[in-house]
Amino acid sequence: MKQEYTISLFTEDHIGILSRITLILTRRQINIESITASESAVKGVQMLTMVVTTTPDMVNKVATQIEKLVDVIKVFVHTSPEIICQEIALYKVTSRGLMSGSMIGDLVRKHHARILEVTPEYIVVEKSGNRAEITDLLAVLEPCGVLQFVRSGRIAVTRQVKELNAYLKEMEEAERGGPEKLEVYN
Amino acid sequence: MKEKTKTAGGQDMNNYEAEVTGAEALLKCLIEEGVDTIFGYPGGAIMPVYDKLLDYSDRLRHILTRHEQGAAHAAQAYAMVTGRPGVCFATSGPGATNLVTGIANAFLDSVPVVFITAQVTSGLIGTDAFQETDILGISTPVTKWNAQVKKAADIPDTIARAFYIARSGRPGPVLVDISKDAQFENLSYSYRKCTYIRSYNPVIPLHIRDIESAAVMINHADKPLILAGHGVILSGAADELKALAEKGGIPVAATLLGLPAFPQRHRLFAGMLGMHGNYAPNVLTNQADLIIAIGMRFDDRVTGNLKKYAPEARIIHIEIDKAEINKNVRVDLEINNDAREVLTALLPLLREKSREKWIREFRILDRVEYEKVIRPETEPGEGEIRMGEVVNTVSDITEGDAVIVTDVGQHQMAVARYYRFSEKSILVTSGGMGTMGFGLPASLGAASGNPGKPVIAFIGDGGFQMTLQELGTIMQYQIPVKIILLNNSFLGMVRQWQEMFFNGRYASTEMVNPDFVALAGAYGIQARSVTRREELSQAVGTMLAAEGPFLVEVAIGREANILPMVEPGASVSEVTLTYR
Numbered sequence: 016m017k018q019e020y021t022i023s024l025f026t027e028d029h030i031g032i033l034s035r036i037t038l039i040l041t042r043r044q045i046n047i048e049s050i051t052a053s054e055s056a057v058k059g060v061q062m063l064t065m066v067v068t069t070t071p072d073m074v075n076k077v078a079t080q081i082e083k084l085v086d087v088i089k090v091f092v093h094t095s096p097e098i099i100c101q102e103i104a105l106y107k108v109t110s111r112g113l114m115s116g117s118m119i120g121d122l123v124r125k126h127h128a129r130i131l132e133v134t135p136e137y138i139v140v141e142k143s144g145n146r147a148e149i150t151d152l153l154a155v156l157e158p159c160g161v162l163q164f165v166r167s168g169r170i171a172v173t174r175q176v177k178e179l180n181a182y183l184k185e186m187e188e189a190e191r192g193g194p195e196k197l198e199v200y201n
Numbered sequence: 202m203k204e205k206t207k208t209a210g211g212q213d214m215n216n217y218e219a220e221v222t223g224a225e226a227l228l229k230c231l232i233e234e235g236v237d238t239i240f241g242y243p244g245g246a247i248m249p250v251y252d253k254l255l256d257y258s259d260r261l262r263h264i265l266t267r268h269e270q271g272a273a274h275a276a277q278a279y280a281m282v283t284g285r286p287g288v289c290f291a292t293s294g295p296g297a298t299n300l301v302t303g304i305a306n307a308f309l310d311s312v313p314v315v316f317i318t319a320q321v322t323s324g325l326i327g328t329d330a331f332q333e334t335d336i337l338g339i340s341t342p343v344t345k346w347n348a349q350v351k352k353a354a355d356i357p358d359t360i361a362r363a364f365y366i367a368r369s370g371r372p373g374p375v376l377v378d379i380s381k382d383a384q385f386e387n388l389s390y391s392y393r394k395c396t397y398i399r400s401y402n403p404v405i406p407l408h409i410r411d412i413e414s415a416a417v418m419i420n421h422a423d424k425p426l427i428l429a430g431h432g433v434i435l436s437g438a439a440d441e442l443k444a445l446a447e448k449g450g451i452p453v454a455a456t457l458l459g460l461p462a463f464p465q466r467h468r469l470f471a472g473m474l475g476m477h478g479n480y481a482p483n484v485l486t487n488q489a490d491l492i493i494a495i496g497m498r499f500d501d502r503v504t505g506n507l508k509k510y511a512p513e514a515r516i517i518h519i520e521i522d523k524a525e526i527n528k529n530v531r532v533d534l535e536i537n538n539d540a541r542e543v544l545t546a547l548l549p550l551l552r553e554k555s556r557e558k559w560i561r562e563f564r565i566l567d568r569v570e571y572e573k574v575i576r577p578e579t580e581p582g583e584g585e586i587r588m589g590e591v592v593n594t595v596s597d598i599t600e601g602d603a604v605i606v607t608d609v610g611q612h613q614m615a616v617a618r619y620y621r622f623s624e625k626s627i628l629v630t631s632g633g634m635g636t637m638g639f640g641l642p643a644s645l646g647a648a649s650g651n652p653g654k655p656v657i658a659f660i661g662d663g664g665f666q667m668t669l670q671e672l673g674t675i676m677q678y679q680i681p682v683k684i685i686l687l688n689n690s691f692l693g694m695v696r697q698w699q700e701m702f703f704n705g706r707y708a709s710t711e712m713v714n715p716d717f718v719a720l721a722g723a724y725g726i727q728a729r730s731v732t733r734r735e736e737l738s739q740a741v742g743t744m745l746a747a748e749g750p751f752l753v754e755v756a757i758g759r760e761a762n763i764l765p766m767v768e769p770g771a772s773v774s775e776v777t778l779t780y781r
């Protein structure tokens with residue numbers, strides 16, 4: 016059964032790494048629904064957040080293929096309950112439409128939106144939230160005349176407690192432990 | 202690490218850290234990595250490097266192939282024979298794109314090759330300058346890693362990384378693209394080998410619990426079967442594999458590239474797996490109650506129809522590349538680690554068993570295959586010469602002590618089936634890609650690695666004509682390769698498929714061929730042609746006794762087929778033994 020996954024991954028800042036990652040997904044016919052690149056909490060480490068819809072089996076296959084790339088540090092695959100995620104949207108709406116009635120007040124209150132700019136011709140509204148909330152607001156604004164609409168890719172942090180730094184430390188320790196050492200797990 | 206020891210007058214050139222150009226730094230780095238041979242082809246953008254090569258010709262031998270694809274295949278074969286990364290140079294643009302088949306071939310067969318391409322001057326990159334191609338973009342899907350260098354100072358670290366990545370973990374090709382201005386630019390040279398990259402950790406801790414589980418599963422199995430792949434050879438685990446198989450009384454089947462991982466005269470050798478593999482291991486894969494897959498990746502040519510693959514078996518997968526585990530076949534126990542380490546840890550936990558009843562099942566099916574396929578192929582006695590008998594003759598004479606190179610097609614399968622590989626054999630063949638034209642350049646690359654044993658290349662008339670210009674390279678450097686050209690005047694393997702699956706409609710598979718003996722003669726290479734089986738062993742003997750390169754062309758029956766065959770879509774247990 017296909018479902019939505021958020022793939023968060025950490026990479027070194029190596030030119031071409033994004034292309035290697037997307038190649039793995041395109042070979043498997045997986046569409047990237049959104050993608051956001053940014054720096055992470057660790058200096059020099061880049062973070063990519065991608066949203067894809069696929070089967071559990073396939074998401075695991077591509078995640079291990081991505082993690083195998085030389086410049087990829089760590090890949091996490093999450094379903095919605097495991098993460099806190101947001102997208103941000105901007106709506107440019109005709110002033111005429113929006114000024115009628117108590118629209119503006121409603122907006123700010125009910126949808127937790129913000130007004131960024133007001134001119135005689137248009138008003139720019141900003142809203143962050145999950146995809147459904149952003150789509151809801153678009154539906155509300157549509158009758159007022161939406162001139163432009165843009166939504167960012169998803170950004171997400173995990174609910175898990177172990178942070179990337181801890182993984183990096185483990186990886187470095189494992190390396191220093193050397194190949195001969197047997198690690199006993201009980 | 203940067204020690205600048207200035208000696209007066211600079212007598213000691215090695216310690217004296219002079220400023221060198223990027224081109225010279227590259228060559229120094231290669232020497233530090235133990236490189237002694239480079240295969241390549243010059244051109245505008247890489248001329249600064251070639252110029253410096255003249256100054257280093259005492260330490261770096263450059264072999265000028267006749268095409269960059271040939272250089273790439275030769276470098277791969279060199280790596281397969283020496284166990285050290287191969288090195289290949291090409292210029293920008295067409296030089297670089299001509300490498301692509303060779304890079305992809307090394308990638309699919311996990312062979313470490315460091316490709317160095319030149320790039321136009323950095324200021325011109327991205328402007329569609331003369332002979333500029335985006336080789337980084339083009340090679341991305343077929344390299345383990347690649348990088349571009351535009352500053353001379355970055356050359357040593359990038360080369361160090363390239364070698365480390367190419368040879369560690371699951372090996373593979375890497376590519377470093379160096380702009381022309383970086384080759385000219387000066388840097389103060391110092392070199393430090395790469396031993397660690399944070400985001401890439403090829404050393405995996407061994408989980409002893411998994412080893413114990415594997416031992417329990419093996420000890421309790423009645424019909425275990427080992428599938429040995431190229432990974433066994435790459436990790437140097439052939440001795441461990443033999444010890445394990447002998448202690449547990451476990452039959453060993455091999456993939457194409459895994460064939461030399463286990464001596465074929467051994468009573469536990471079960472044969473080759475897959476499409477044109479042996480009868481017993483294919484049929485019995487589906488009766489085994491435990492499959493122990495080592496350093497192999499369940500390629501579709503090995504598994505046949507996945508839905509009907511190994512239904513009775515639990516599967517243990519020992520594999521260094523985690524992404525290969527559960528990719529094609531769901532496994533019951535995964536051991537993501539180096540084959541040699543795992544087998545070493547596993548051996549003491551194994552119970553001694555003989556499993557005679559299970560092994561007898563292989564022998565019974567072997568008998569069937571021998572009568573129906575092997576004997577008629579290797580000892581036909583009359584009629585047209587068959588590929589199997591040629592391979593068999595070479596196998597008898599060399600007794601496994603040879604580097605066997607093949608091209609791709611029917612003859613490749615004949616070699617895989619009828620050459621009896623031993624601990625002393627090295628097999629150089631194109632597995633994952635099935636690249637026609639691989640054989641001839643690979644043979645000269647293999648022989649350049651000084652393997653201390655004859656290098657014998659079996660090549661079809663089709664594949665030979667894809668890269669035959671490398672006869673020029675063989676002539677120029679007097680490389681002692683022994684070429685056996687199996688001439689059926691057809692693209693044999695495709696013709697076989699046309700016969701079996703396309704109603705015998707031979708669309709564009711028949712070949713009008715040149716006089717190959719005269720062609721070899723034009724290159725000053727000794728050659729003779731064999732048309733009668735009585736001449737065969739004598740011709741092979743003459744070829745092997747000759748000093749330099751030698752070509753023997755054998756006229757093969759035009760419409761012979763390679764059997765058995767697991768037909769496309771069929772299960773391995775439905776292997777066809779006879780056709781017509």
Ligand SMILES: Cc1ncc(C[n+]2csc(CCOP(=O)(O)OP(=O)(O)O)c2C)c(N)n1
Binds near residue numbers: 608
């Ligand atoms: C570069 C390339 N092109 C096409 C093929 C498809 N192909 C596979 S085997 C084969 C026929 C090979 O004929 P030949 O070299 O004469 O060898 P034979 O099968 O007769 O032994 C072809 C065309 C290939 N493997 N590689």
